[in-house]
Amino acid sequence: MITASTVTPGIDSISTSVEIPTLGSLAINAFVLHGDEPVLVDTGSIADSPAFMSTLESILDLRWVWLTHTDFDHIGSLAPLLDVNPDVRVITSFVGVGITGLTAHPLPMDRVYLINPGQSITIGDRTLTAVRPPVFDNPITTGFVDTTTRTLFTSDCFGALLSGIPDSAGDVSADELRDGQVRWATIDSAWVHDVDHDAFTANLDHFRAIEPDLVLSSHLPPAPGTMHNTLVDALALAPGADRYLGPDQVMLDVMLAQMAQTNIPATV
Numbered sequence: 262m263i264t265a266s267t268v269t270p271g272i273d274s275i276s277t278s279v280e281i282p283t284l285g286s287l288a289i290n291a292f293v294l295h296g297d298e299p300v301l302v303d304t305g306s307i308a309d310s311p312a313f314m315s316t317l318e319s320i321l322d323l324r325w326v327w328l329t330h331t332d333f334d335h336i337g338s339l340a341p342l343l344d345v346n347p348d349v350r351v352i353t354s355f356v357g358v359g360i361t362g363l364t365a366h367p368l369p370m371d372r373v374y375l376i377n378p379g380q381s382i383t384i385g386d387r388t389l390t391a392v393r394p395p396v397f398d399n400p401i402t403t404g405f406v407d408t409t410t411r412t413l414f415t416s417d418c419f420g421a422l423l424s425g426i427p428d429s430a431g432d433v434s435a436d437e438l439r440d441g442q443v444r445w446a447t448i449d450s451a452w453v454h455d456v457d458h459d460a461f462t463a464n465l466d467h468f469r470a471i472e473p474d475l476v477l478s479s480h481l482p483p484a485p486g487t488m489h490n491t492l493v494d495a496l497a498l499a500p501g502a503d504r505y506l507g508p509d510q511v512m513l514d515v516m517l518a519q520m521a522q523t524n525i526p527a528t529v
Contacts, residue, residue: 334479
């Protein structure tokens, strides 16, 4: 179910969640930055596109979409948004444009604004500075800092698999949050086990230095800025954690049999 709520004055979330067998609940968030030229951060999942579009239409008329990356849970309503609103422009990277060019709905070049980490764009009353999160599952991933609200948007980074999705990350116990983050990082950014430790630590320290007032992740409930160091500390544990190994066919057969016995649809 798609829900819309105010995260902080000037920022709304459009959120849902998915239950992943054997792993837990994962939030799926997009965000709306209100102002002179409203910005949508990502466009939800493909499966939820009709409900997402309906919810978005009840909020406002958009001017910009910040596309953090091109995974299916981030571009679900990108094509219909561009179709119904000819004034919307998409902020992404050159490679992001290339990837969407392989889909049925390539981005028109006159409707994109290309940005790289470290660069900024001023949109109405806001300045958004692009940052590369320390963990990611897609090479174009680009988050940003909104200087108006001192909010850090981290894309998939800081995501966590949890027993349920509360209103705030602060409502999750420290142990569950840490373990959920580490598990998510080892699945979503499996390369983290093979990084140079010193280089990864330096990258985490650079990210830690942002010191935001609010942290918004695509896959975590909103987190106050006071939790930023805690969230970064959890990522530091990911390289040394157990590698994730998903179910094989034998285990899948058992799961399907259990689902059939309890009349659970055989979908994730």
